[in-house]
Amino acid sequence: MREDKHTIYSCNETNLLFNGRREIHEDELETGMARSAYTEHKGKTEEQERDTKKFWKNGQIRLAVFGVENQTEEDQEMIFRNFSYDGAEYRDQIHRRNEIRRGNVSLSKKAKEGTADNEDEERKKVPDFYPVITIVLFFSENRWRGPKSMRSYFEELRDLEPFIPDYTINVFEISYLTDEQLEMFQSDFKYVAEY
DSSP states (O other), X not given: OOOOTTOOSTTHXXXXXXXXXXXXXXXXXXXXXXXXXXXXXXXXXXXXXXXXXXXXXXXXXXXXXXXXXXXXXXXXXXXXXXXXXXXHHHHHHHHHHHHHHHTSSOSSHHHHHTOOTTHHHHHHOOOOOOOEEEEEEEOSSSXXXXXXXXXXXXXXXXXXGGXXXXXXXXXXXXXXXXXXXXXXXXXXXXXXXXX
């Protein structure tokens, strides 16, 4: 598995999501392209890039995608950046499903080669949607005081609260992890977090 420059901690970060239980193993993770593109209002194409992106897979089936963002300073815009990253992932899932339905993408080698028993039936199969989960590793001696949800960002607009999606970000304050949380790490990340 290729490791990019931002991924030095194997899959330890995902253990934070499962209270230290090792639910995800290194061989189940596949590095994904961290860049996505979007078109601005004037038609100019821009890129956005997350720090790390991993697909959690069971064979060829994608169970989830994990994004990991590393922050050393609080970012008041983090809620919007993560929302944009996650939205791009869901947009890609919709695009892939539509391409399969149109027959532009094959699900199996046999269908691609035209040797599947029932190619039309196979093309009707589309992958299920899978969740996009982004975690923010906050490497600071300070506590994260910025908004962790859309609603908290717009809290002065209380009348609109029922209509604002309650999108939240998962911030892990590395300097404030408990001893039990530090013990769950199996790699050098444990020493980085302790430091």
